[in-house]
Amino acid sequence: MMALLSSFVVVAVAEMGDKTQLIALTLGLRYRRPWIVMTGILIATLFNHALASGLGVWGAARLDERVLGLVLGLGFMAFGLWTLVPDRAEAATEGRQWGPLLGTTLVFFFAEMGDKTQLATVALGARFGSLALVTAGTTAGMLVADAVAVFAGAHFADRIPMALFRRVAAALFFVFGAVSLASAMGLL
Secondary structure (H helix, E strand, O other): OHHHHHHHHHHHHHHOOOHHHHHHHHHHHHHOOHHHHHHHHHHHHHHHHHHHHHHHHHHHHHOOHHHHHHHHHHHHHHHHHHHOOOOOOOOOOOOHHHOHHHHHHHHHHHHHOOOHHHHHHHHHHHHHOOHHHHHHHHHHHHHHHHHHHHHHHHHHHOOOOHHHHHHHHHHHHHHHHHHHHHHHOOOO
16 A cells, blocks of 8 residues: 555655646647546556556566665665756657547657656556556556646746745655665665
């Protein structure tokens, strides 16, 4: 249960203000069919995060526990620093000719490649060793964060500073990093 909850919280907060959330906002505004856009985001995220958490689980099974803890701790702290840097929305116009579902799925899948939430999913998969729970948690986190953008982005963007979301996400990454490092050093 901790894997599901932790994965959900880390990705939901990290996604706030991320480029893929801005892409979700753009796609929602372009297609004006929020449920279809959300379905495309769901499909893309399920495939993307299943691959990412699977890679993390696979790597965790092959690395020494202490080395894995050090790598995860430093990785989470690096994600925390990365989260503090605002993303620039990349053009979400590709895929327009494919319609809202396929266009959203393709744009979102490729936009998520190498993104901090995808890399965090790899780390969470390694940390918790559960492909299913990590994928479910990170996918749910992405959907919640992106639903904000798709359904009410313009309303909230004017009232809630994205810098606040970035700081909260960075703090979560630092906490996970500190816990992983302390565990690797035998302090926990």
